[in-house]
Amino acid sequence: MxxxxxxxxxxxxxxxxxxxxxxxxxxxxxxxxxxxxxxxSERLAERLAAGADRNAYGPVAGDDGVRAAVAGYFARRRLPTRAEQVLLAPGSKALLLALQLVRPGDVLLASPCWVTYGPQARLAGKEAIGVPVPAECGGVPDPAALREAVKGARARGADPRILVLTSPDNPTGTFAPPELVRELCAVAEEEDLLLVSDEIYRDILHDPDAVYLSPAEICPDRTVVVTGLSKSLALGGWRIGAARFPDTREGGRLRDDVASVASEVWSTLAGPMQAVAEYAFAEPPxxxxxxxxxxxxxxxxxxxxxxxxxxxxxxxxxxxxxxxxxxxxxxxxxxxxxxxxxxxxxxxxxxxxxxxxxxxxxxxxxxxxxxxxxxxxxxxxxxxxxxxxxxxxxxxxxxxxxxxxxxxxxxxxxxxxxxxxxxxx
Incomplete structure (x- = not known):
């Protein structure tokens, strides 16, 4: 990497x-x-202009309205979510790095995977452990190979505790079928791994009738979901990301730890972008x-x-x-x-x-x-x-x-x- x-x-x-x-x-x-x-989108440009006077810092996690909109976005995708589980940031990259900084343990990654995951792990002082992807898709490791990778890493003194999944993924342009997601969740449960599910491409499935399964539906207590508007709504330069944390005491602590990093690094998502995000995540027609x-x-x-x-x-x-x-x-x-x-x-x-x-x-x-x-x-x-x-x-x-x-x-x-x-x- x-x-x-x-x-x-x-x-x-x-x-x-x-x-x-x-x-x-x-x-x-x-x-x-x-x-x-x-x-x-013209409507999003209008929201950006209308939010131009939002020049106060505001809460680190994001204002109540935008967090409620993100919670609704997840709920419509079979992930019941409270606004308190949500944190906004200037892009999903910032959230992914913050997670690496606050969560101990080395990181398991699909091989190949997005170019940023490995460098972020190393910036956080972790080992990035690559695991081959299955034949049918990318973005996730092969379950059997994952078990062996965890076993081998621990045998040589590494400490794998985090598994990053991406579906659909960059670079292969494929998404993991439900049965594969279930297998990976079973491994995560067996090996006590935190799942970080990067779902920034979730709304770009080529077949509108395709069945998508998030690991947060199977392992809600050990999955953090990260998303954003860069890919689905072509807003890469606007830098709008969001994370959903587990609705557990541990999930709340993890969210608080990420918010602590945010307070020292980016403070909060820019006010005008929160206006855009609140409208976009509410998903009007x-x-x-x-x-x-x-x-x-x-x-x-x-x-x-x-x-x-x-x-x-x-x-x-x-x-x-x-x-x-x-x-x-x-x-x-x-x-x-x-x-x-x-x-x-x-x-x-x-x-x-x-x-x-x-x-x-x-x-x-x-x-x-x-x-x-x-x-x-x-x-x-x-x-x-x-x-x-x-x-x-x-x-x-x-x-x-x-x-x-x-x-x-x-x-x-x-x-x-x-x-x-x-x-x-």
Missing amino acids: SGAGRGISPNLALDEQVARRQAAGERIVHLGFGESRLPV EIRERLRADARLHGAVARAVHGIVTAAGAVCRPPTGAFYVYPDFGPLRGALAERGVTDGASLQACLLERHGIAVLAGVHFGDDPGALRFRAATSMLYGRTRAEQGAARAAAEQGADPLALPHVRDALADVEQGFAKLTAF
């Missing part, structure tokens, strides 16, 4: 690099940054329709990119949530080696320098450095301008095919051409 204290996060570094090169006139298809490139339309768009484009990389010879889990695909070009290892592509880093470099496609190699997600895997963020294909991105959204909202839009079709054609050249032997 990428290390803490050795430069900025690799996804942010790549995004800055691509932005500079594009500004200099280079033609690059940017699939390297996990951002929903869609316009801000405009927000619910936006979530449905955006999920349709994310699914359509992710499936198109999945088709392109598999046609080029990669093996890849079919995307079922979020806006990513995670192809493995291992089947073409011999032929790619003749072009100097021998690992994830050289594959990332080859795609960028020779074929104009920016992706992020699997090594940055804790994957085997020698693996020919990378994450492609398909949400970057909706358009370069706000007008193009808005047209992609509107097509999905109106039930039309966003892939038929000229700018989306052209972007996908560039991706297809780049991978065709990579694998033209």
Whole structure:
């Protein structure tokens, strides 16, 4: 996993690099940054403007109204929640790091997983213990491998006490089926692990009828759920995150400990953002329709990119949530080696320098450095301008095919051409 204290996060570094090169006139298809490139909802912009005079600090955990709205959001997802269980922050990253700082013990992570989990654990002085994911999905460790990892870590003197789960996940763009979640919860109970369930992509399931199970439904007393508005409502730069703590004495202590960190680090979520969050988490009809339309768009484009990389010879889990695909070009290892592509880093470099496609190699997600895997963020294909991105959204909202839009079709054609050249032997 990428290390803490050795430069900025690799996804942010790549995004800055691509932005500079594009500004200099280079033609690059940017699939390297996990951002929903869609316009801000007009209603949310209005709420932000209306909240501009909220310039007092306010309570560390958030005002009563916004915490009640977040509690309602969770309750509608089969997680009965009191406002007292909720804490707001400037993004879910801050909450995840605060949890690492206050909860003792080492951390078990799916391998691969989001680039930030491992560095945050190390910043908190913990060991990050990677566990392979199952064949059907990413974001969660294989249950059998998890048991062995816990046993092995304790045998060598480590102290695994925290298990981070992500569903749907970054980087594979898949979510864990209910039966797998139940198995992992059973392991957590047996091994006395705190579950941290990162559900920031929960509202981006490609199939509206898919069955989603949160570990907090199975293990409510040992699960902290973290979410935010960065991905589902394309508000990454606004930095709005929320956490739900167990409704137990221990859960209350954990929330108080995180609030203590918050009071010394970020004080409170900015007042104008609390106005936005209160409206968004209440989920009026405009927000619910936006979530449905955006999920349709994310699914359509992710499936198109999945088709392109598999046609080029990669093996890849079919995307079922979020806006990513995670192809493995291992089947073409011999032929790619003749072009100097021998690992994830050289594959990332080859795609960028020779074929104009920016992706992020699997090594940055804790994957085997020698693996020919990378994450492609398909949400970057909706358009370069706000007008193009808005047209992609509107097509999905109106039930039309966003892939038929000229700018989306052209972007996908560039991706297809780049991978065709990579694998033209």
